[in-house]
Amino acid sequence: MNQQDPSKFFDQEKAAGYDQRWAGMAPINDAQHLLLKAVLSPLGPIARVLCVGAGTGAELLALAAAFPEWTFTVVEPAPGMMAVCRQRAEAAGITSRCTFHEGYLDSLQPSQPFDAATSILVSHFLVDREKRKRYFAEIAQRLRPGGLLVNADLAANMQSPEYERLVQHWVSLHSLVGLETKTDHLGREVALLSNKEMQQLLIDSGLTRPTLYFQTLLIRTWVSEVAA
Template sequence: MDWNHPDVYQYEKKIALKIPCYHMLYEMMDRLLTVRLDKDAAYVMVVGAGGGQELLTLGRRHPDWSFTGVDTSANMLNLARQRLKIAGIQLNADFIEREVKQLERKHQYDAATCMLVLHFVQDKRKFLQHIADRLAEGAPFFIAAIQGDLDSESFWWQMRAWKEHMLANGIAEQEWERFADSIGRHSHPIPAEEVEAMLIESGFTNVTRFFSAYLIDGWFAVKGGGK
């Protein structure tokens, strides 16, 4: 998908129809992050902030937190700004149009999120390392992505079931076909155990899966040896 195409403004209208328990994924992220962070004021890095769902979810409940929202798409960042404005949420937030590796490393964030982004990244190991390098020791990290072995039968069973879910929720079959055709071309899922191994290699501990819906899994982890 071209994230700078004007059609990205339809993203937030359709994503919850496509992903089962989409809003629950973010609710669970927030609850777990709140328990782990336990701070009145915190500085959170949101990687892939375009669309704005993390900022909406966290901003409603944590008005004293500060955010850096980083995304490579100007249109998606504008969508995040629009959604926050419509919701009447005023955040202490910086919106930065660049890759996470381009962020300065002098500030160590208290937490980070990266939701529904990793499958679009080809060099996942370096990407996760860039995030880890910008987190303080003990910082929680939340990530969700499409995962699976594209050569396995089970992957395509899940895809067929996911198709039925989307069509039942009003997604056009042509749109489903575009999504299915993009797997392995524009998105690059890898097996869950490889995601978990990369998180550990990048310096994260306590890697735990907290969400699963068809081929989308969510994990939380801790930078370094935090309890």
């Protein structure tokens, strides 16, 4: 399965079953979204947010419910995922606050700078460092000075003595919630960066003050900003 082509990897069938498939991970996603809301809450009652790789809309729906006047630009290249996202946005009554862009960032029309961006469980699919840097740089370029990026990705220091143990716990977690998982793709089809490497990547992409604030086994979440 080609994880580098989201429209193939997240095809219609996967998209239709995505939320059900990952339902067992809801407590982790809930914690992820609670912290996302906390980290972005200083933006105040009015904000424009860019949601990149929004999938079926998990972080979009969480933010839209918590901040009723925020508006969102939703970027998602896989048509099946975008279709589910649109349906959920309609059901939540938030479409008037959303602009949907089916595609990648490079084809998104220029607009007023955003106050914040989210990239939740997306960038690890970009295994090539230069492509990943370009991805974060494209996000950074669309943020206002002082604008925030929250990114959550699979990550680990594969050379560290704890790595094997973390992977064992990762497998146990999947098995506990009834999901099969493989491990041979880690570090090959999805990039795994150490904290130091991720920090440097974010800085090289034009962001400052990268701060790791949440870790659940192989998922690490950072907030960084564009220099004011």
